[in-house]
Amino acid sequence: MTAPMTIVVVDDSAVQRRFLRGAIDAAPEFDVVGEARNGKEAVALVERLRPHAVVMDLDLPVMGGVEAIERIMATCATPILVYSAFVAGEDSENAMEALAAGAVDVLAKPGPQDTGTLDEYADTLRRRLRMVSRIRVITHPRGRLRNSTGLIGEAKTIAGVGGRRPLLATPAPVIDEIPTRAGVKLLVIGASTGGPHALLSVLSSLPADLSQAVLIVQHMAEGFIGGLASWLDGLVALPVSVGESGRRLEPGTVTIAPSGGNLIVQDDRLRVLVTPPDAGQFHVPGIDATMRSVADALGPDAVGVLLTGMGRDGAAGLLAMRRRGAFTIGQDEATSAVYGMPAAAAALDAIDRQLPIEAIGPALCDVLLAKPTSPRP
């Protein structure tokens, strides 16, 4: 018999901790081995018990949830499912902060907004925890920086965006020369689990005067895409918004595919359409659907990037782009939170270059003939 997956739950409310224990322990495959009441206790408990996964609230006393996530991911990387009352709708920027800190999934606490029963909620919790606990996560540099300096002090800020928050400064490794491409109109990026942090890393290298349009397809539950857009918009030089049917993708802007359908690029004038998902399509919005449309509409005048994520969505789409002459990049295994989609793309020979996350932004600047952002004096 397989040993159960060990879980630590973190919430300052005894009611919530007992509910989590009851709901999780109801499945024999899980065993709640510890409870913490604040972020500081959580960091210590995870280091001591080394659980398979953590379920954690964000609004915690002593040490907040986001800081605790950063510290856990820096010292004892463990898959974390965020369990919070304020992560959906207008509060979804909190979810983005947690995902950027290294959490792999976010679930809103049960509340009056739910249409199902608490029993159904417990089923959802176990299903999400099952997925989260199987993810192999990597040590997260943001927490390392905070640990070593007391704050994210060696960070860079984005050129031309006064007053915005500092970003991480991770030295880009030396990589082979990247070929430049004239005439590129569109950069399309696909991402899934671990995507928000990876997207921030890539987009923070791109300058405000970028000549190309950027299109992102990020797997994300309904209600979170708007939060992702506003979170990124506050951190990177390029304006970021959610795409709409009938609009054109504009140079120097970032568009994120909306939830609920596939965003299709219709022609080389970059008009887009949101279409219903295919029957049985697992991930919505779909990366394959968008990348295939980009391959058809733009051929070699596009660049495709496939970042961290579970499954294989995007691999076939990236292959279609490469076959039509587009330059393609895949995130490497060492820096992927989940090396699923980029691995599938590599197996299909859909990738021109496989790069660590910190090298992808600078490489894109080379390909697109763009001047990368640099630290302000």
Add this chain to the structure above:
Amino acid sequence: MATSEEGAVRAAVARLPESALASLREAFAEEVSERLPRLREAARTLSPALLAEALRDVHTLGSSAYVVGENDAARTARAAEALLIDDGPLEAFAALVVELDKRLSGWVR
């Protein structure tokens, strides 16, 4: 009186083992006993220091009340929390605490 929705929620909670259900109720009673008196005091004095703590209290009670099927109390606590976050009128906050008190005082030990 419980609505049919609340009844369904309570029925769902009841599917947990009886020991877990009793433990949830016990924890909620302790939470209410600890936090409700603080909320009453914050609503009575409207002192900034007490209101800061009141924000955490209504936040916690808003989530916990739903878990034990006290949906109306959960909604009231959430409304009080939103009001504090949005810097709404403190008189309205005090009125919501009175309402919350009525709904939850039976849990106080």
